[in-house]
Amino acid sequence: MKTTGLDDTKSSPNELQRKLSNRHLQLIAIGGAIGTGLFMGSGKTISLAGPSILFIYMIIGFMFFFLMRALGEILLSNLHYKSFIDMATDLIGPGAGYYIGWSYWLGWVLVGIADLAAIINYLGFWLPPDMAFTPMGQALISAACVVFILAINLVTVKLFGEIEFWFALIKILAIIALIFVGGYMVFTGFQAPTGSVASFSNIWSHGGMFPKGAMGFLAGFQIAMFAFVGVELLGTMAAETKDPEKNLPKAVNAIPTRIILFYVLSLLMIMAVTPWVEIPADQSPFVSLFLHAGIATAAIIMNLVVLSSVMSSMNSGVFSTSRMLFGLARGGQAPQKLAELSRRAVPAKGLYFSCSFIMIGAAFQYFVPNTMEAFTLASSLCVILFISIWGLIMVCYIRYRKLKPELHEKSKFKMPGGVAMSYVVLAFLLFALVILSLEPDTLKALIISPLWLVILAVTYRVLYMPRVKKLDQ
Template sequence: MKTNQLDDSSSPHELQRKLSNRHLQLIAIGGAIGTGLFMGSGKTISLAGPSILIIYMIIGGMFFFLMRALGEILLSNLHYKSFIDMAHDLIGPAAGYYIGWSYWLGWVLVGIADLAAIINYLGFWLPPGEAFTPMGQAAISAGCVLLVLGINLLTVKLFGEIEFWFALIKILAILGLIGIGGYMVFMQFQPPQGAVASFSHVWSHGGMFPKGATGFLAGFQIALFAFVGVELIGTMAAETKDPEKNLPKAINAIPTRIILFYVLSLFVVMSVTPWNQIPADQSPFVTLFLHAGIPISAIIMNLVVLSSVMSSMNSGVFSTSRMLFGLAKDGQAPQTLSQLSKRAVPAKGLIFSCCFIMAGAALQYFVPNTIEAFTLASSLCVILFISIWSLIMVCYIRYRKRSPELHAKSTFKMPGGVWMSYVILAFMLFALIILSLEPDTLKALMISPLWLVILGVTYQVLYKPRMKKRIQSLKMQ
């Protein structure tokens, strides 16, 4: 598995380095602007009030250090194609098996949550009081999955190009929202029904912590879901041109993106529309324009958030197929999933992942309440990603202990080093404790150990015997 990545770009059996710096930068930004921001921030604001701004700054700071750690490891050994290789090498095969399959399931759950978001956004065009039938929801979900599958089956360069434009639309939309919202505040704009736009709305309706410590803590769950995907560039290491130059650029820009796209945008939203008037079940970005009496802009913004959700699902399908490719190359998944098509994409892995995301269409039939379906899928997803992010930090600690010479000559060292790794691990434990405080997230936390049982059984029954046979055949040769 550990073939030299710098020489395999022409191999028909290896992933190709087709993603340019332009693609990587915009995909990294797109990964930081997900469904959790556009759809989940409405509920997070209802739970935490203006303290959501502090929540995003705390989480954003933690993820900057996490990504610096991931970047240092990946650049220390360009043979690592993703964090499956990294975990397998630095912790052990069981860690590689867990992180690979858990990342795959996590993105499948993101896809299911995205389907719920799509149904919610499409309801914007229905007459008041009407909703899609369960069968209609399932049909729309299935159509979206097939569209994303078709995009990914072509070439990785096309994926990068589509994600580039998806991300550009999101960036321009948020910059436009900040500009228009700021203009409303300075012009003291007053909607037909509501208060005059003012920055003071952020702190004058109960202060920064109107829901107290309980509300502040409750806001972390969906806010964490908004950051799922920020680590996506770690799965693209094998398909990125000049990673030594381009990965640091993408990672170092994370703090600026968090301030601009999360903190500043929501500050403007809550300045135009007081936080206690923002519906929990709607995107606050669309609500801003509706309250301002600009329905055409609200329609445009709704189209933007729809494209954002499709972008998130597109990235999810991409990353799950690459994880399956890595698992199969290491014997941790069926070998057929390691086969590439003539276009150098893991087609069978793409189809396998989409079959499971298609289960989200069934979820739409049995759980027609889109917010309930979104919360369930996103909660399970966050639990899995917390464990993955934690293992990335364990990998960094192991890397520092095992290869001090690589750290010494690294040109992209993680600030804070090992002690900061323990701070991030403590934060991840804190996040798990928070999930136990809310009834809906507690349900997800209680059923999550089932995944550990499934992985433990399959590792012992399927993977270990396969590895013994492989070792024996190598010895015989």
């Protein structure tokens, strides 16, 4: 479907507009793979797993390549699919569409709350050691960030794409710069003020590649999974992407390269310059590398980069939640007001609705002033929801192959491994869910997560089912 070329500011269209170009899509796809989980969460993951974090990211990245290929094949098989909701409703049933839509919405709300905790953490970089933000100060900063992101998304989808393009570009250039600077330090034998010398041997000389054993390796998966939240973001942009047959495959196929470059190489250099035992669990290792090396100016610049990365994550989250609400409302599974578009062709009411819930994160900062504790709780709940969503995407693929074999035969973007690989990815996701029970903080999130299933089951029967019966009559 080609864009009409109409200006966003003209009369209110009834459909989302295809305003995201290949340039936007490629950078947003990369931005989805470089988020708060990498910049903020990798410090804790390193403390849990040590250098084996490199294998963790490679394994997860390998699985997610197949997940994204499955999603890409389904979306391109039917360009009328606007998001996961249409896909799940058509291939599994309305209950699946209801679950995946509302769970994706809540998942990104939780990402927003985790991002607010990360923002406070990063801003604390500029405070003296004996000072900290008051709970009220944290709440006000969080609220200001939400209002800023809301303003960006209310203008046009093209502006969203443009801002996200630059956010992503900053992240990419910063990580590439870190890799080159880290490489220079290693090859010149840079000695930090602490006495440690940059060397690749730092990676394995403190207990080997698996210093925390099998349990440490497994525990590392729980935070690392959060780093991949957003990689499926392309699935919410299908309705606003120009020439999806050409641009979606490009974005999906670039995933393995992105994982190796942005995750593996960057963390490899960080642990080569800074022995992993000296990396603080409650700080971004991307910033602590330069602090450890005594390069204060570079640390300040990198802290600004990771701060922009969090804003990018929130920006993408608010965008995707509003599109999910739009899809739910169009399917009669959410209040119809959320299906209305503004004169700029954006789901403004959905944006207000999502941001009001993310604003609860501002209150969360007041009651849980420990930013790392708040980040871990919100990110753990988020990962549980996303694991179920990723699992449903794979179930959709299996159903698609069974119900629509003719579309698979015609597809020019077939998923490698097909149905067999779908079951492998599902088994991995189940494995990831089980791992969440290994640590006390993530176990809490796992225990309370069934409450969301109860809420969805009740609202589906009480609010949605009567509406369907009424329409059938």
